[in-house]
Amino acid sequence: MEYVLKNGIVFDPKNNIDGEQMDIFIKDNKIVDKISSKSKVLDVTGKLVMPGGVDLHSHIAGPKLSIGRLYRPEDIRKGIKPPSKNDISGFEAGFSLPTCPTIGYRYTKMGYTTVTEAAVPPLEAKHAHEEINSIPNLDIPTLTLFGNNWFMLKYVKENRIDDLTVFISKWLKLAKGYGIKIVNPCGSEAWGWGKNVDGLDDPEPHWGVTGREVIRALTQVNERLGLPHSVHVHTNDLGHPGNYETTLETFDCIKDIKKNPNVDRNQIMHCTHVQFHAYKGTSWRDVSSGASELIDYINKNNHLTCDIGQITFDETTTMTADAPMEYDLFRLTGLKWANKDIEVETASGLIPSIYSSHAPVSVLQWAVGLEFFMGVKNPWKIVLTTDSPNGGPFIRYPKIISWLMSQEKLQYMLDNEVHNWATKRTNLGTYDREYSWNEIATITRASPAKILGLNDRGHLGIGAKADISVYDIDVNDFDCTLKSNSEILENKLLNSKYTIKDGEILVKDANIVKLVNSNHIWCNVSGLENEEKVLEKRIRPEFNKYYTIKYENYGVNDHYIKPDTMINVDYEGDQICE
């Protein structure tokens, strides 16, 4: 099929197109420079055109979601919507814990085409991929949890980087994973004994390994393998006042590691939801923002990127592999606590969270997130996320954009709507930045695609994947800086005029017109097959002893990942010693 998107106002930061009125040509699933006369014209004169949205950190599939839905029917009830009469989508259910089809509907309508599932334990990777099969219309890479894996801990303890390299290469294949995720390294393992680690250099009680050692080793392995994405790190001490120091140390601890020359990304570490890691003080009574120091570091250094994990004022559900933190939250709030320890690999926890604009701590967290948006000068270093659903569900992205684009709206909130800790305990009040459409396109499209190492998307250059979103916003006649427009803006961004993925129109005039199966994106390292076989043979007896399922039944079978995009990575690192 051939289309021409006519006369839209295009924002494509990667190709330096900043609000130009132009045509975009689509042939089959790619963007091309010319098409035949038989092409279909989509007239989008004056409307906002951007590449399809890319989310690099969201929780949309896997065991955490299942537990959440199972134990929070009240959240499901909040998002019930009967099947639409206008389009082909079915019913919706769930607010912070939407059902699989609902996730697909809502993201597509927002103009998003790629969404990363940020934490999958390999043991339950089948579950995540099975759920992805029920989510329509997205491209989904999954990040595999390694930060508390026993094999990894053993290799780090014994300083066997070669073995670790082969292990990661093999395990990504088994879990059909895209990249390395590290969550509270060593802390979640310590939670196996009801403990946590405090900071980067506190050794895990049994293994004697520290978070610093784990992050460094996995970063080395990541660069050696040349994976398209860098290590994706959720640093220690999440959500504890005073944690900004740990975060700073984490930023700095891998600075000397050399980036693989073959990768396109700039960073060697992506620190996720930094908002939760940027508090000063000793308790929730004297807590204040530690964002300034972190922003300063990010501005001065190029080896790391981050996403925000912005708080929106909602009743949501927090879920993370940082299980000890969730128990701390349970002790703090008394809300119903869920926990799931996963043998040999990780732990995870959930708890409902009520972020209120009247609650001092929520407001502080909200303001800290916005400080990052305002303070980090280069939008290519940050990405808009809510760590959905932890800070708020992903359907709040448009609301956040409306805050970022209107100083008037933000000032009004500071003056009238939120608790005064936002101004007293953070520096949010000192900024007067307003995001342009170009910057919005960067933090929601171009930057996450680049950070993920997915070069075929996040831009509209020739040869790019035809993932495009068009919004019913007349760019030149619509003033996003007006507070009175912020609700309209949010609504228009929630309901795209067109969402096109792989050259197919999925949404037209805010109605879903087509449902396609989601695509599983995973990384296959080639060149280490022999080493993998040797390693496999060596660890199989240990595996079968300490896991409760057989190694033979462990990997994700190929039929769970249909359709898929395998990203092949040729191993070009040093020789591996047997």
Added chain:
Amino acid sequence: MIEKPITDYDEIVKNCSCSYCGNNCDDITYLLKNKKIVGVRHACRIGASKIINDQDQRLLNPMIRNDEGILEETTWDIALDKTARLLFESDRPIMYGWGETSVEAIKKGVKVAEVTGAVMDNQSTICHGSSIQAFQNVGHPVMTLGEVKNRADVIVYVGTNPMDDHPRHLSRYTTFPEGFFRRNGRKDRTIITIDPKYTNTAKVSDEWIQFNMNEDYLLFNALRMLLNGEVLDKDEIAGVPLSQLENLIEIMKNAEYGALFFGLGVSQTLGKQKNVDVLIQLVEDLNKYSKWSMLPMRGFFNVSGFNIALTSETGYPYGVDFSRGYPRFMVGETTTIDLLNRREPDFFMAISADPGVQFPGYSIQHLVNIPTIQVDTHWGPITELADIVLPSTRVGVETEGTAYRMDSIPLFMKKVIDKPENCHSDEWILTKLYEKIELLRQREDK
């Protein structure tokens, strides 16, 4: 009794998943001769006999009950057409069962339920549904079984008897095997059974705590009070001497890693979900001192999978009512037993389940008055009630598919032998049913 080892076989298939209980043991070896299973290794007696002897009383052809009340063999087309029409024309259909089929089939079932406005429910409704209610009330601190194997030094079984019901639970997952931090297996662990009855599990435990039937809530609440430092002014609680409880709570408090398993003895006795509520709170409180988690002992090999698949698709774990076109879940309102007791349903389909065995008499009576369909592999009490019988295949033996273990670990179950010629998988049956209902819908639209 000593049985001779089986030597007469020509093919070995290893690492199969057992399709009996919630343990889903995935280390089973099938011994085949001429493409028939003649032996099973590693499985428990129940699992093995289920896998081997399963041709006994097998349903082999679709059947429809004739005017004289006799089940008569028929073709798939006729049987499916009739089922589709009955389901399509009904106002309050129930699709119940699903414990012994694959997640793939369950997902097809959801589609059928959605277009027909049916209630989708499984065995949770009569088993651990009350536990799920408790999770929804209080919280859900669980683990995978390997955590117990590798770490646990104290294991408590409450109101459950795995030695008889989940025979390999202790030997493969919790008590006996060597764990990473428990090198001596059984010797490194303290096993406590809390049960009114002296069960086979109690026999292999270090301590058996007997308490009065139906006084679960009292007992757990007392334990929780003791844990939180309250003084109890009774010498005996729920029939247990106070000193024994004090001793128990000391053991629990000082565990390095404690695991608590509970069964229907807790969730279906007087107090039901309230018993589980307080048990969860006990575990939550214990985490102040030590590390504790818990797990319900799920029965069939894929009841847990049904809850998971249903939450993925509809948001709710069981008892999901599609009568309004979108899912609704309200225990007592949209759950099978309550619907049957109110005589609401006008169509009942049992898929891989036998309500004839499982349901209370008063509830079953209603099935005589409404069209009842059986989709299953074997003849059972429900066959005697069924108006239409659709013979299906065995997951993990004749059909492949996904199942979730009691601790929600997904397993892909293999197809090892061919199915009986005229049987079809649940997934196939539901897909056909869906297609036929879609046709009926289109015809009606015209």
